[in-house]
Amino acid sequence: MSSQPVLRVEGLVKWFDVTHGLMDMVLGKHIFSRAVDGIDFEIETGHVFSLVGESGCGKTTTGRTILRLTEPTRGKIWFSGFDVASLKDGKLKEYRKQAQMVFQDPYQSLNPRQTVFAGIAEPFAIHGLRLSSEQEYDSVSKALEEVQLRPPEEFIFRYPHELSGGQRQRVAIARALVLNPKFIVADEPVSMLDMSVRAGILNLLASFMKKHNISILFVTHDLAVARYISDNMGVMYLGKIVEQGISERIFQRPLHPYTQALIAAVPVPDPRHKIGAIPIAGEISSSINIHPGCRFHPRCPYAKPLCKDQEPPLRELERDHLVACHFAETIEQAPCDNMLRSVSGRESSE
């Protein structure tokens, strides 16, 4: 069942230099924001791997670094046998033909002065594919057909302002797919859209993935969306992955206290489920002064002295289910039980 990974990330690190102040600069004292601080994962061919977490956890930076939109500080990114992190010029361009991105905001990612046709055809020119104008027109209308903007003639010469949010995002997806990539980074592709059209975009991405065997790195803060779209996922907290594995299994039995709290905090569209107490307080801290020990310990209801001193490694607690918590075995039961009880309580009250 498990197929070849299309992409493997090893020890990826991205620190941003946020030094300010002349004195620090003169003394050569550098201050870093440790946005991504050593993460490993792989994405299998034709699968969706989601990175979830709160804002500032490093999930977007990870996606951008994998596409080399920002330069990695350290680490390796293996894609079809070569290390993306060390690619240069021509090779990098070749990689970008195979690895595309869909951005969050279709109101900003499309050039307002470019027609749909010009926007989707632009990648051909960038990658030096000399197509005749008929070929270009055909490819663009085929792409529009595929993202269900039908009939293509009706959309092909429109400007972005003549499209709804959902239609714009479909154009952005068509543009990412027109070069037949193997791999796509989708960064919050539905968070700007109205809820009635989100499902359409998610279903579209899923159908492409199946049809063209494309793999997707899906970056989102929305756990319900992550559960819907992904095969595997990683939960990030302050630059580290704290839990990783098959997503359905993580949602059924989250092992890390952070994942548990995160899932418990998401409201569900069911009036029998009432908002309850949230076991963890406070907010995610800055990635500039990361305290030693477990990154989550200041907010963790189960923190013990060990958590302050020692950073827990990501370890395989169950097969294909990794967790970075010293006490995952012991804390595992309590909150999960509660959560499951409230869920099953809802079902039985029906």
Added chain:
Amino acid sequence: MDVKNLCMYYDLLGDRYVKAVDNVSLELHAGETLGIVGESGCGKSSMAITLLRLLPSNAKIMGGKVSLHGEDILALPEAKLRRDVRWKKISMVFQGAMNSFNPVIKVGDQLAETLLSHDGKATKKEAIERARELLDLVGIEGSKADHYPHEFSGGMKQRAMIAMALSLNPEIVIADEPTTALDVIVQAQVLKLLKDLKEERDMSLILISHDISIIAEMSDDVAVMYAGHIVEYGESKSVFLDSRHPYTKGLLEAVPSVKARKQKLESIPGAPPNLIGMPDACRFADRCKYAIERCRQGDPPLEDVGDGRVVACIRSKELWGAS
């Protein structure tokens, strides 16, 4: 509070109007949470500002009544409204707490300013003391009153906004997307706080959100808005568990749940309509899979389908029966 046939249009010059709030009727009972849910542009925020008459200059109230204990707020002179109603009886938590504070004034002073401007008798010292108590009430240390807004995190700013809304002990708080910019855990904390405060102080809450899940978990009654209209209105349980309008049904089928196994979601085709020059027809008809010819001949009225629930769909009873 009782809202009857409220209409608020934005004037676009030349006899064109955006019918943002069109013939909306609602009731808010003491101690109750009324949820208003809908997509962007459905008129839910316009409705909030109409209730407090905080309208931009091109917005016109075209009809209807908003009565608070029998008194029509819309008929009050502005000065009286500002003195007696706004903030004292009805206050508001705005969307995007990040931008609602003045960045160069200390948070405590901003809270105190609200108190002073509405309560002529209080001294500055008393007001600041009271500001500290209010911050304490929403779970922020009183000493933080001396901090500037940029020293607060997003969640703290939203809590401080809530403190400000509560400063004059209002009977009704209108919260317009109070958690949209917040992370899930902070969102849950803020919603819990709103809920607890509402219960402790015996207030009523009007909660406006695009997030159907938040509305489902928080509200007693729910109004679903679409294109300036209420399309379904009733008890939260019946609206969500046994919806009778195709739009409500469609929304529930389009939204994933974090606590349910994967099942195929269906989006509603098309996009919400433009509110300029609405035809005299069901506004959802173009996106509705149950639409028939008759749906395009006249705006469907809100009909009672039982249990005090009203639905604006001419086929509702035929398709799903009375409840």
